[in-house]
Amino acid sequence: MDTAQICSDLVRIRSENPPGDTTDAAEYIRELLASLGLPVEMVRGPDGHWNVLAGDRSQPLLFSGHLDVVPARENHWIHPPFSGYNDGEHIWGRGATDMKGGCAAMIAAAARHIDAGKECPVHFAFVCDEETGGRYGIRLLLRKKLLSPCDCLIAEPTPHLSPSIGQKGLLRLDLSFKGIPGHGSLYPYEGKSAVEEAARFVTWLRELNAREYPVDQELRVLIDNTTASLSAIFSLPDAGKVLRRISYNPGTIHGGTGVNVVAEECTLQLDLRLPWGISPETVTEEIRQQAQGAEIDVVSSCTANLTHTDSTIVRILSSEIKKEYGAPVRPIIQWAASDARFLRSAGFHVVDYGPGDVTTLHARDERVSTTQLTAASRIFEGVIGAYARL
Known part of the structure; x- marks a missing residue:
């Protein structure tokens, strides 16, 4: 053949x-x-x-x-x-x-x-x-x-x-943030914007990404190999950070019903890739603490x-x-x-x-x-x- x-x-x-x-x-x-x-x-x-x-x-x-x-x-x-x-x-x-x-x-x-x-x-x-x-x-x-x-x-x-x-591990979440509707002309003095709640959460994800997780000798060699390979193919010199840190992508976000109405709901689809040393369950629990009041659905996960x-x-x-x-x-x-x-x-x-x-x-x-x-x-x-x- x-x-x-x-x-x-x-x-x-x-x-x-x-x-x-x-x-x-x-x-x-x-x-x-x-x-x-x-x-x-x-x-x-x-x-x-x-x-x-x-x-x-x-x-x-x-x-x-x-x-x-x-x-x-x-x-x-x-x-x-x-x-x-x-x-x-x-x-x-x-x-x-x-x-x-x-x-x-x-x-x-x-x-x-x-x-x-x-x-x-x-x-x-x-x-x-x-x-x-x-x-x-x-x-x-x-x-x-x-x-x-x-x-x-x-x-x-x-x-x-x-x-x-x-x-890397995988964690995909659907989050639904809740607000209190009101007239847009009175915000932020009246009402609670679900869009702003989602925005605060997305900003916090940068803190999550800043953490670097330790690795053993076998993984250190593999990360060095991967860094060299990615640098050669994609000109990505920071591949070591990609593999030692939680990467995140707020892939879609939808909220509000009109420009003059304080948003009552905002939904976010989130993709996270997890390094060695942290479990999906641990990350999910921390996200629940950061996004209190939001409904969170775990779509898929693996270590x-x-x-x-x-x-x-x-x-x-x-x-x-x-x-x-x-x-x-x-x-x-x-x-x-x-x-x-x-x-x-x-x-x-x-x-x-x-x-x-x-x-x-x-x-x-x-x-x-x-x-x-x-x-x-x-x-x-x-x-x-x-x-x-x-």
Whole structure:
């Protein structure tokens, strides 16, 4: 199987999320895996949310990837976002980097291993909705107990020498601030503005962000690696602060009914990313103290998580990356989130590593180089071979 061709085919199969309909992409994957002689099971969520499981689930290694992609506006792309155009150097289009290229590299690697007559120590889970929180994807598979804890490689795009072995925690809150309405001409002497209450709270978030949490030696090395990687890719020299501090984003805010009425209600959607050393529950309780009187709903949460550098999956993957590129491997930790957080919380040892141009992730002109696709597929084949020898 040709890695670039599989990637190109997948990009041409539209699977934007929302709405999250992966029917056609899942069927394409099902046919590929079935052609390898692997047992395949399709697991359905609502409204075309299809997942694909394949292989013997008692095997020690899970390859996983998501089939959904973020939406793309059709205009201002060098090549149309769902063309899957191959110019000989890159595959272009939405999902080429995140992460249909990684899915293609995994399948091609397994195909070469199986075609060589070798027993395959890996099973597969391709899921439908990583981009919107995994409710009908990896979380559904875990809830149905269709996957059991093992070592896992997710083909999320990463720098080529830097597998991601951990990620910050996540806390998403919906807050509703209450006020006392009145005529706008008498404020602030009469009434209580819910908008101003929300503004005070948002201002306090800067104090929350100013705190820096201590880390152990393993995390210190990983933060240094990540800082170097981010500085090289995104010109972000303060990555160490990003990883040691609570980052926050007041993503949406809505309040008031008119310019001449003191606002009775103001709602805020808040996204926080938590470093190691602080729990979502602790942060939520402090927020309740700061936003007294506000209604607070915890939408989702998880603690910062890590697969240790001396684990089998990290050691084997790092060895194969070094063989491919002939350079030292520097594992990193993520400031964002992926399906890895759900798998780690369920007892899996997880690493994110895959091909792609991370500067185009979720952006216009998303693309993956054919050289990276080929290298990643060789690395994945090496990982499969190493697990077969265990």
